[in-house]
Amino acid sequence: MSADEIDITARRQVAAEERRMRSRHSMSLRDAFAEFLRHPSPWIMAGFLATALVARVWLGGWGLADVLVPVVMVASFPLVEWLVHVFVLHWRPKRLGPVIIDPLVSRKHREHHRDPRDIPLIFIPWQVLIVVIVAALAVGLLVFTSVERGLTFLVVLPAIGLVYEWTHYLIHSDYRPRHAFYRRLWRNHRFHHYRNEHYWFTVTTAGTADRLLRTYPDPDSVEKSPTAKDLHALSRTE
DSSP states (O other), rough: OOOOHHHHHHHHHHHHHHHHHSSSOOHHHHHHHHHTTHEEEEEEHHHHHHHHHHHHHHOOOOTTHHHHHHHHHHHHHHHHHHHHHIIIOOOOEEEHHHHEEEOHHHHHHHHHHHHOOOHHHHHHOOHHHHHHHHHHHHHHHSSSSHHHHHHHHHHHHHHHHHHHHHHHHHHSSSSSSSSSHHHHHHHHHHHHHOOOTTTTTOOSSSSSSHHHOOOOOOOOSSSSOOTTTTTTGGGOOO
């Protein structure tokens, strides 16, 4: 297939998806939240958050670090989100001898790109969350200089995770943006899925890490990618 044919095919795919998007009825925020609660990852993160919060309040011993830890985590999250999206979610399977290294979260993300409307694929797999929680506990209890500061970290982490999960779900739902900030998030992530998967990696912010790392172009200057729904064109080699 020539470059011109690829471009024409990509344009047709994007145009068809945009027509389908415009024809759908908008859902209410209440209905969106009800659907959000039908999936396991919000409950897992909320349970982790509640447990860590109770433990943190019970221990007490508050200090300046309990302000600094959340500030640093929130400020750095756009960069962390970008790095995870690029190097983990968009991981290209690699062969190491007889073993193919292809994590579950990467496989599920490729499925998500193939069908962005498949609601369960929007959410972080529960198996991945269990691994993240175990790793977070190790960091919180072993890396920080005190249990109190570690628990503060363990409170903030699932709170950020819930914001990410809700934002990502809402963007892919039939809820339509009504405010400028959310409209920018909605637009950028739609560009990532339907225009070009090599740009617009952050979900919870717009123009932060993407702008810093030069993945926040003018959409009109970016060619429509034929592999936005087939990351690394792997389906052609399977």
